[in-house]
Amino acid sequence: MRLEYTDKQNRFRAEVREWLREHVPREPLKSFDTEEGFAQHRAWERTLSTAGYSAVTWPKDMGGRGTDLVEWLIFEEEYWSAGAPLRVNQNGIFLLAPTLMEYGTEIQKRMILPRMATGEDVWAQAWSEPGAGSDMAAIRSKAVRDGDHYVITGQKTWSTRAVFADWAFGLFRTEEGSQRHHGLTFILFPLNLPGITRRPIRQLNGLPGFAEIFMDDVRVPVAYRLGEEGAGWNIAMATAGFERGLMLRSPARFQQTARLLAELLRRHPDRAAADPSLCDAVTQAWMGAEAYTLATYRTACRLAKGGHIGAEASTNKIFWSELDLQMHETAMRILGARGELMPEAPDAAGTGQWLDGFLFAQAGPIYAGTNEIQRNIIAERMLGLPR
Amino acid sequence: MDFTFDDQQLAFRDAIRKFLMVEAAPEMLREVWETHSGRSAELRGKLADQGLTALSVPEEFGGIGQTDLDWILVHQELGYYAIPDSLTDTAYLAVYLLNNMPCDLAFKRQWLPRIAEGRARVAVGHPLNPLVSDAEMADLLLLWHDDEVHALTREQVKLTANASIDMSRRLFRVEWTPSRDTRVCPASPGRELWDGVLNRGALALSAQLLGLTHRMLDLGVDHAAQRKQFGKPVGSFQAVKHHLADVAVKAEFAEPVIHRAAYAVANEWPQRATFVSQAKLMAGEAARLSARHSIQVHGAMGYTWEADLQMFVKRAWALDSAYGDSIFHKQRVAGQVLGVDARLGPGESFAGGIERPMKGIQYG
Ligand SMILES: Cc1cc2nc3c(=O)[nH]c(=O)nc-3n(C[C@H](O)[C@H](O)[C@H](O)COP(=O)(O)OP(=O)(O)OC[C@H]3O[C@@H](n4cnc5c(N)ncnc54)[C@H](O)[C@@H]3O)c2cc1C
Numbered sequence: 001m002r003l004e005y006t007d008k009q010n011r012f013r014a015e016v017r018e019w020l021r022e023h024v025p026r027e028p029l030k031s032f033d034t035e036e037g038f039a040q041h042r043a044w045e046r047t048l049s050t051a052g053y054s055a056v057t058w059p060k061d062m063g064g065r066g067t068d069l070v071e072w073l074i075f076e077e078e079y080w081s082a083g084a085p086l087r088v089n090q091n092g093i094f095l096l097a098p099t100l101m102e103y104g105t106e107i108q109k110r111m112i113l114p115r116m117a118t119g120e121d122v123w124a125q126a127w128s129e130p131g132a133g134s135d136m137a138a139i140r141s142k143a144v145r146d147g148d149h150y151v152i153t154g155q156k157t158w159s160t161r162a163v164f165a166d167w168a169f170g171l172f173r174t175e176e177g178s179q180r181h182h183g184l185t186f187i188l189f190p191l192n193l194p195g196i197t198r199r200p201i202r203q204l205n206g207l208p209g210f211a212e213i214f215m216d217d218v219r220v221p222v223a224y225r226l227g228e229e230g231a232g233w234n235i236a237m238a239t240a241g242f243e244r245g246l247m248l249r250s251p252a253r254f255q256q257t258a259r260l261l262a263e264l265l266r267r268h269p270d271r272a273a274a275d276p277s278l279c280d281a282v283t284q285a286w287m288g289a290e291a292y293t294l295a296t297y298r299t300a301c302r303l304a305k306g307g308h309i310g311a312e313a314s315t316n317k318i319f320w321s322e323l324d325l326q327m328h329e330t331a332m333r334i335l336g337a338r339g340e341l342m343p344e345a346p347d348a349a350g351t352g353q354w355l356d357g358f359l360f361a362q363a364g365p366i367y368a369g370t371n372e373i374q375r376n377i378i379a380e381r382m383l384g385l386p387r
Numbered sequence: 388m389d390f391t392f393d394d395q396q397l398a399f400r401d402a403i404r405k406f407l408m409v410e411a412a413p414e415m416l417r418e419v420w421e422t423h424s425g426r427s428a429e430l431r432g433k434l435a436d437q438g439l440t441a442l443s444v445p446e447e448f449g450g451i452g453q454t455d456l457d458w459i460l461v462h463q464e465l466g467y468y469a470i471p472d473s474l475t476d477t478a479y480l481a482v483y484l485l486n487n488m489p490c491d492l493a494f495k496r497q498w499l500p501r502i503a504e505g506r507a508r509v510a511v512g513h514p515l516n517p518l519v520s521d522a523e524m525a526d527l528l529l530l531w532h533d534d535e536v537h538a539l540t541r542e543q544v545k546l547t548a549n550a551s552i553d554m555s556r557r558l559f560r561v562e563w564t565p566s567r568d569t570r571v572c573p574a575s576p577g578r579e580l581w582d583g584v585l586n587r588g589a590l591a592l593s594a595q596l597l598g599l600t601h602r603m604l605d606l607g608v609d610h611a612a613q614r615k616q617f618g619k620p621v622g623s624f625q626a627v628k629h630h631l632a633d634v635a636v637k638a639e640f641a642e643p644v645i646h647r648a649a650y651a652v653a654n655e656w657p658q659r660a661t662f663v664s665q666a667k668l669m670a671g672e673a674a675r676l677s678a679r680h681s682i683q684v685h686g687a688m689g690y691t692w693e694a695d696l697q698m699f700v701k702r703a704w705a706l707d708s709a710y711g712d713s714i715f716h717k718q719r720v721a722g723q724v725l726g727v728d729a730r731l732g733p734g735e736s737f738a739g740g741i742e743r744p745m746k747g748i749q750y751g
Contacts, residue, residue, distance in 0.1 A: 001390065001391060001392055001393070001456060001650060002388065003388065003389075003647065004388065004737065004738055005738070006388065009388060074734070076733070077734040078734070080732075081734060252734075255731070255733040255736075256733055258731060258732075259731045259732035259733075262724055262725060265725065266725070266727070279725055280721070282724065282725065283717060286720070286724045286731060287665050287668065287720065290644065290665065291644050291665075292640065294644055294646075294647050295639065295642075297388070297643070298391070298643045298646075300390075301390040315639040318636050319636055372629070375628060375629045375632040376628060376632075378635050378636070379622075379628030379629070379631055382635055383608050383628075383631055383632070385608060385611060385612060385622040385623065385628050386612060386619070386620045386622055387623060
């Protein structure tokens with residue numbers, strides 16, 4: 001065990017810090033769930049990619065920096081400390097890309113990854129369907145083989161960023177009459193193909209953060225299939241593993257929130273004096289963010305030594321989503337009667353980001369597999385309880 | 388940056404685990420705990436054979452000179468198997484004090500080799516603990532007085548036994564008179580040494596609490612998989628599963644916090660007090676939840692003397708408040724987190740932090 005950074009790691013941190021100081025936009029970007037904001041965020045991805053920073057762990061010839069996971073964590077620490085924009089291509093870079101590296105052909109990697117790194121292609125996930133939420137194996141959208149194409153029909157829903165995104169990836173039933181997780185195939189498809197209709201869905205904050213995707217005889221080249229036909233379920237589970245596991249929510253995000261929360265309380269000494277349990281809640285927030293950070297460093301180091309992410313990844317998902325709720329609930333308690341004010345309200349006095357975060361925190365225990373489903377997984381796969 | 392233990396450390400941990408699985412079965416512990424002394428000379432001899440009493444004694448005094456980091460994995464096992472306090476107090480805490488006290492060499496020569504061989508028990512009286520564990524069997528007592536360290540034999544103190552809910556504990560009120568003759572270390576550097584004992588005591592208990600958390604969880608899982616109601620194992624019901632999953636989450640995230648704290652203590656990081664207190668708080672929280680939920684999934688069996696669960700539950704409850712209760716440790720963490728120049732955010736988890744002096748917390 002050695003819990004000090006190496007000189008090389010320190011140099012990387014300094015380099016990233018310096019670059020971000022020069023490049024992070026002075027004015028916050030508009031929400032990426034608006035057309036204008038989406039374009040701004042896409043441009044930011046491009047800027048990031050000029051330094052190889054949009055996907056630091058990828059090989060250099062794919063647009064990354066070839067770093068290990070510890071350097072990725074360092075990058076994320078600097079990124080969140082610098083108050084840099086949210087990542088519009090998160091689902092492509094952190095979820096599809098690791099899967100693609102493992103299951104994709106060389107041609108697919110070269111076709112997809114460099115354009116993802118520069119933000120030319122922004123990706124959406126298309127798993128969920130009206131009848132397939134927690135029970136993803138109930139997927140009904142189908143892809144019928146016709147020569148060197150699949151013909152896709154069906155409906156996907158809750159697809160994040162899909163309103164403005166360029167591509168999507170998801171599971172489709174390729175075997176007529178197959179049941180559950182059999183006969184499913186992992187397919188990548190451009191969202192502008194003929195036969196695709198997207199209907200924006202407004203989220204809790206009023207913006208169209210996700211969309212329904214209707215597919216009516218959409219012709220997708222077979223070359224866009226990831227892995228073997230019928231092998232989609234296992235490949236999708238690998239993606240879900242990344243999502244719950246390491247890269248969906250970097251710990252720096254929560255450390256930054258904990259820091260801002262401590263500052264918020266310090267600016268409201270009257271509130272802290274009136275209710276000492278607020279001090280306790282902020283202390284808890286810091287402890288939780290640290291614990292998540294340490295657990296992630298540990299996993300990163302284990303992976304570097306040839307280990308694997310297992311069922312314990314499900315503990316991550318529960319931990320950070322509950323932590324995020326706890327932190328934002330605490331912020332709302334500190335803000336009191338001003339907490340309800342929308343960010344643009346004149347009297348919100350710059351506290352509106354807490355409301356934004358509070359709203360988004362409500363979704364944490366739902367997306368990426370609900371926390372109830374995670375508890376089932378922990379109980380059955382980690383603890384070995386009967387199904 | 389390498390947040391993993393090396394193969395040798397893991398192999399030692401595994402060996403201790405195997406050894407304790409055989410030698411420290413609950414039936415056997417219960418038998419020992421029923422005796423007046425609560426301790427078994429035979430078990431102590433076997434622990435010494437495994438090298439546990441010699442672990443941090445320097446080689447020149449017949450030990451194997453290992454660090455806080457080696458102890459932390461051992462302590463998780465000692466917790467899992469509910470090994471009573473005297474081993475930790477003697478071989479970890481007392482050895483730390485003896486090693487680092489600027490006392491004469493003869494005193495160290497007198498005690499350290501005997502401890503390494505498993506032939507001496509030393510009780511440690513830290514002012515944060517109202518009573519002293521294992522004082523009655525101690526060959527030597529190292530006691531706090533105005534930040535000085537005093538060394539006494541059993542004959543020089545008056546002991547009053549206090550029963551604990553944890554049957555393995557042997558707690559004593561110790562009455563004694565400090566004198567020039569009993570003093571073995573002045574207040575400077577005594578104050579620092581007692582802080583060192585506190586951090587190591589809290590660290591050892593954090594790891595034990597984590598071990599206990601896992602033991603209670605395992606007992607809960609075993610019971611839930613075997614006990615049938617409504618024609619199936621109760622462990623197939625989601626409410627039961629989720630109780631146990633919640634414990635697994637707490638345990639999973641307490642562990643790296645404990646390991647970082649051990650590293651911070653071993654390497655004298657300036658933030659070590661905060662990190663140790665965080666470890667103790669999170670381990671305590673995990674252990675309390677494990678106790679509660681494991682009792683719950685046991686049904687009425689969880690409320691009995693007969694089920695082994697009670698041994699571990701009671702030990703967890705007792706250790707949760709030893710070497711600093713939750714108020715003490717929360718104050719230490721809050722002092723750091725809520726301070727004006729707190730360094731909290733991303734990138735501050737490992738090095739470069741600043742330690743705030745523990746204002747307002749005085750021993751005694
Ligand atoms: C902000 C956000 C972004 C999202 N982004 C995407 C995306 O990009 N792509 C995509 O495909 N999907 C996305 N989703 C959808 C998400 O994956 C689903 O919402 C989730 O899997 C749950 O499905 P559901 O909404 O149908 O809830 P349901 O499955 O109907 O669940 C309702 C409730 O029942 C509980 N429940 C269901 N089954 C069980 C069970 N077996 N045991 C115990 N409890 C159970 C659930 O935990 C939940 O509390 C997103 C969701 C949100 C909120």
